[in-house]
Amino acid sequence: MDANERRIVAFTASSHGLVHTYELSIPILLTVWIAEFSTTAATLGALVTVGYGLFGVGALPGGVVVDRFGSKPVILACLLGMGGSFLLVGAAPSLPVLALALAVWGVTASVYHPAGLTLLSKAVERRGTALGYHGIGGNLGIALGPLAAVLLLVAFDWRVVAALLTVPAFLVAGYGLTVDVDAALAAAGEGDEAGEVAADDDADGDLGPDADADATPGSSLAGFVGDTRALLTLGFALVLVFVTFSGLYYRTFLTFLPDLLGDALGGFADLQLVDPEGPYAEEFDPARYLYVAILMVGVPGQYLGGRIADRIPPERGLVYLMSILAALALAFVPATGQVWSFLLVSGLLGVALFTVQPLSQATVAAYSPPGTRGLSFGYTYLGIFGVGSLGAGLAGFVLTVAGTRELFFVLAGIAVCGALASGSVHRFGESRE
Secondary structure, three states, X not given: OOHHHHHHHHXXXXXXXXXXXXXXXXXXXXXXXXXHOOOOHHHHHHHHHHHHHHHHHOHHHHHHHHHHHOHHHHHHHXXXXXXXXXXXXXXXXOHXXXXXXXXXXXXXXXXXXXXXXXXXXXXXXXXXXXXXXXXXXXHHHHXXXXXXXXXXXXXXXXXXXXXXXXXXXXXXXXXXXXXXXXXXXXXXXXXXXXXXXXXXXXXXXXXXXXXXOOOOOOOOHHHHHHXXXXXXXXXXXXXXXXXXXXXXXXXXXXXXXXXHHHHHHHOOOOOOOOOXXXXXXXXXXXXXXXXXXXXXXXXXXXXXXXXXXXXXXXHHHHHHHHHHHHHHHHHHHHHOXXXXXXXXXXHHHHHXXXXXXXXXXXXXXXXXXXXXXXXXXXXXXXXXXXXXXXXXXXXXXXXXXXXXXXHHHHHHHHHHHHHHHHHHHHHHOOOOO
């Protein structure tokens, strides 16, 4: 990568980490809000669900906005919106204002993934490696963001913590203003992002005699439908099937993982990492730290996935990775018999789960035209965060009516379906590059 490409990667990876920092700081603050606003967990849960729901649903219109205005302005708006929303969180005098702040966060955060991934896929030559670094930024936000919120709450009031959490967003936005996206796009032969689809269609004569020469992608319902029709080839439709299974595996596995880890570690009677009579015994929960460790080992997984995506067709790599995830799911419960095997399988699951992400993103880019890249990632993250969110309910249902072993059988089945879907992309799809 040249210097400008590295700046773009640093900008997007930092932004990605902040999106997930805010996402996972909300549950930490929620424990304080129950007492602060004298309300119930059910009420706050409903408010948070609205914010998270907008975070997933907004990805599709976010992709349309990216194709119309370009990636950099949308990322900057995302950062400023998230920072502003957390300033409002810290100042919220009542539940309705808090609900508004969380909704603003959900809307502004929702546009990030289509914008950031579109920019990387078009402006950086070594796409797979760039996506790997981008994923590392996200993993660091996922793992360290909640930890930062917890540590800040030890020293400061929650309103001060919410305000302090806004500082990185404004700093990264300031850095983003110095990043020359246009030069990188020109070097990559992409030209100006905004209006690219309209220009391409006009050149091909597809807009018809009554088309507005100044039309921009997504500027009307007809334009959105036309862009969607151009995007939804057989190959991209199969990619959407894959990312849905990938999102289901991700959410099904991670939602109840802390509880599952706690149950497994509870079976090791001789596992005493702290003195049971010491001052830290009550607060120390090994399962929480193992959960963070699994998220952290996703960092090398993201890097590995990016390197693989630069060397082989990413959809073929996904066949291998999903097959590995199926095998690891089947091995999880038997591995709980010994500490070493349990830790080994847990770590491998963390690595493999996050190795999938850069390969998946590279596949989306390969099977979508540059002009509708934002829309393609909008549909992708609607599948991952929207349909994939059903994995939480699925996991809870299986654990309620059956048990842990059956849950991991279900996970293995989802992974096999994902492997078949990615194999179908490789076999029947036609790359747009």
